[in-house]
Amino acid sequence: MNSNVFDVIVIGSGLGGLRSTQELLKNNLKVCMITSKEFCSGASFYPGTWGLGMIGPKDEEDKKNLLENILKVGCNKSNPKLSSILVDNVNDEIDLLLKEGVNFKRSIDSDGVVPCFDSNKRRWFGFDFPSAKKVFSKMLEDKNLTVLSKTKVIDIYNIKDSSKGVLVEYKDKSLDILKSKSIIIASGGYTCLFKHNFSLELNSPIVQYLAYKNGCELINLEYIQFIPAYIKPMYKTVFNERVFNYITLKDRDGNDILENIKDLNNLLKERSTYGPFTTRLKSNIIDKKLFEYYKKDNDSAYFEYPKNIEDIDDTLIYNYFKWLKDSKKNINDKIHIAPFAHACNGGLKIDENASTTVNGIFACGEVTGGVNGADRLGGLSTCNALVFGAIAGKNASKYCKTHEFEDFNIDTPFDIEATKEDLEKFKDILCKLRESLYLEASILRNKESILKAKKIINSLKDESKNINLSTANKAILESYINFSLIFLENIKEL
Template sequence: MTTRWSGSRKMRLSKSKNFDVIVVGAGIAGIRAAIKAGEAGCSVLLLSGGPIFSGSSFYPGTWGLGLIGPESPADEEDLVQSILKVGCGMADEKLVRSFVSGIGPAISEIKGMGIRLKEAKKQNEKDFIPCFDHKHRAWHGILFESAKEVFSKRLSELTVEQMPFSELLEITKRDGQITGGVVFQKGKGIQWFGCKALVLATGGYGGLFERRLTTNDVTGMGQWLGLQSGCTLINMEFMQMMPGYVTPCSKTIFNEKAFRFVSLYGQEGNNLLEKFPNQWEILIERSTHGPFTSRLPSREVDFALVKEGEVKVEYQPEIRNHMPEFIKTYFDWLWEQKHLTIDDEVTISMFAHAANGGIRIREDASTEVKGLFACGEVTGGMHGADRLGGLSTANGLVFGGRAGKSAADYAKRTGVDQTKYCYFDFWEIPKREIIRKGMQTIMTGAAMVVREGKALTNAVESIDTLMERCIQKPTTDPKAAAASRRLWGQLHLARAILQAELLRSESRGSHYRKDFPELSANFGRRIQICWREGGFRVGFEPQEFERREIG
């Protein structure tokens, strides 16, 4: 790679290598996309911010990859209607139908590859009813090690070049069409790789928050880069907030099925739910879903967790005497991986977990930008205000496969861009970690479980103040330039999310407004975020946008 300064900050990057398809992200969705594109005969570059097999799909603080699908073709319509109902009108029905029809074939495909799936011995136990669902589905658990072994072998058989610990900093275009990506690779600096098609599979935006049940490579940069490139973001105000361990093994997911067997105590030893005469009914209902929702009376459990900050969990004797299979699997995993037992003292709190919204895609995983595709948690539209348990993995399998195939098809009919170099704006922001921690504190305070208009308005203003502190200074340090780009994108994404939460002045699914605690028919439309003329606009679809310049 050769570089040359142009002016004070711009550096000319020669093209390091050309690929048919670049896939960014190496969770379930990204790996599926890379394999599909490789099987179509394309040359593929697979980038990952962490190791290959990373992101939320392979998060070490969770006890497995739950996966659901329709029990039979006859069950597909019921699953579609359940997704639409649980999504509170915020899911795209056309996308949902396409999604559901693809789950069965995707599961059959990975089984055919040799990936072992855990099957329930007691499938009819109520704990195997998916989160927020009303009936049993076809339930599976993808075994991590089996998936890694099979996928690794397949990637090595194909023309897929793997580049772990690498981050996409900028998507390059020419005449409205994708031409490549500027990438920071640990130990090798910043390079420009050409491609005919690019797939974003970068996961959610947990990195915007202090407490999060995600790995550090889940930063939200995929959403920001998609937005900058001309994509639309949809449903960004809907994010799952989950209970997780604070001690003794921080950032481990708490199994919600156990709620019906616990008592919850505050730091002063008080029973947090003693004011509710029906506290056991509330805990039983809370055991039917992992993430917070404003739709159900069980939300009082989450409000108590938020108010107290950290809560002590005490298991009742009944759980030891009559432990359901689903919960036993969880405690077996806790012992094997964390060396914890049911008798260890545990404190829990609320953590940011998974995004229900993201880049708007079509059924074939294409976006509004020529040559740009997206899949997995970076996308939105197939879920809604709440999401059924097990559908995140299904989303990655279905749309990951489609994104890889669609990107390959697009690449085959697209010529190689002959541009030999690009210009990259090379700058750094001083005191980045202080600013990033400030952003995370703001988002944790205003955009977690309990949201309120004044707090959200103050949060937007506070983000603006942080952005004013982001003085961009020329640098020759690739690592500093990459970290600064990431921070810049995160600040703008955080601001857009806060504005969407402020605009939705009602409570709907995972979005709860303390000042507007009820569902409102006036807000039964999706909020979308678009990039127009150097600024983003936040508004209800399709045309009502409020202009927001970002400078």
């Protein structure tokens, strides 16, 4: 094998990519991990959150109840086989991390925590970033692993079952083509489509679209989680829903934006039990009012934390305010919040082997859909990445053992340097696209607003034909525009 040919190319260095790479290296395979950031990055290591929770069943009986609740809150839109695999394997993955030396925060209540959208207490573990990085970084000593940091995936090629290619742009803007027998996609979701989001992939093509072009099917695209987060100060800081019970959301004049809602106290109590917006519960009116105010006044509602809120006897409130304090974040100012695109429950369709609908292309984590449905229990996103990351790594290893690499030739595209004017147009199109999807196709949407978004994006598509861009920026624009149109075709009014 030459230096640009590998057994497996792993796209993404979050928990899904890391866990799959562990399995690949166990099988002595030559692996290339591509990340637009650094090793150990993505949503799994997002700096703007107080931590990632992980849950698991307490025992065999609890497995049945957990699976039932996954299917229930998912509105039966998940694949029961995938959900069952998640439940059956999650404790093994948590125990493996413990054995390897990853530290976890523990619940104040020894009986566990009731996760977001759940009804029963489960095993709960707070994922610790520093110790996890230390554990996963041991892989860097393996001579079979090549990590390409600050490298963008520009295109994917599916030549034959055992002939795959990935076009990349390095940090110095040069282009290269990497080759492999198999690909594992673990690049995260597509929340980058929206103006306010938690995505760290704002300047790369949408990998789901690159896979879709090669025949990978998509599933459940409409199921995106929107959660309240800080607009100012500390933009993109996650809001903790538990404090809904203790604050008042106000407009610029100091008026309560929720004052006319009937049975407000009970709705706030319900709303404090879950993070993301959901259509299943009556308390979603709180999110809608929050978003209505944002749209109407081009402003965000604000609140002020009451004194000593961090002393409330609640595991999640305690850990949240401890994180704010440790991060030196000021909680004494007025906090403005609005809904942010947080996570995706839809994406690439996979089977029980973490295989997409294209032979030799596997996927895991938030880039996939079907493991969870319309809503997801809190703590299962991290678990999903670990469980199906391991499965993807194991099955890609088996795939490589039974397939011989067949070489192929693809010319590296000739690149151009865009003018300053064209770069400004490029940025403007992306800005308008994100704005339109956020305002017209997020938590407040109907047939008219969806049609409006389609009209805007088709207009942007026409506009994009008249600008000259580098290969990377051209791929970014193409993926955003075309994937947005696919997304709009797959969503319903709320």
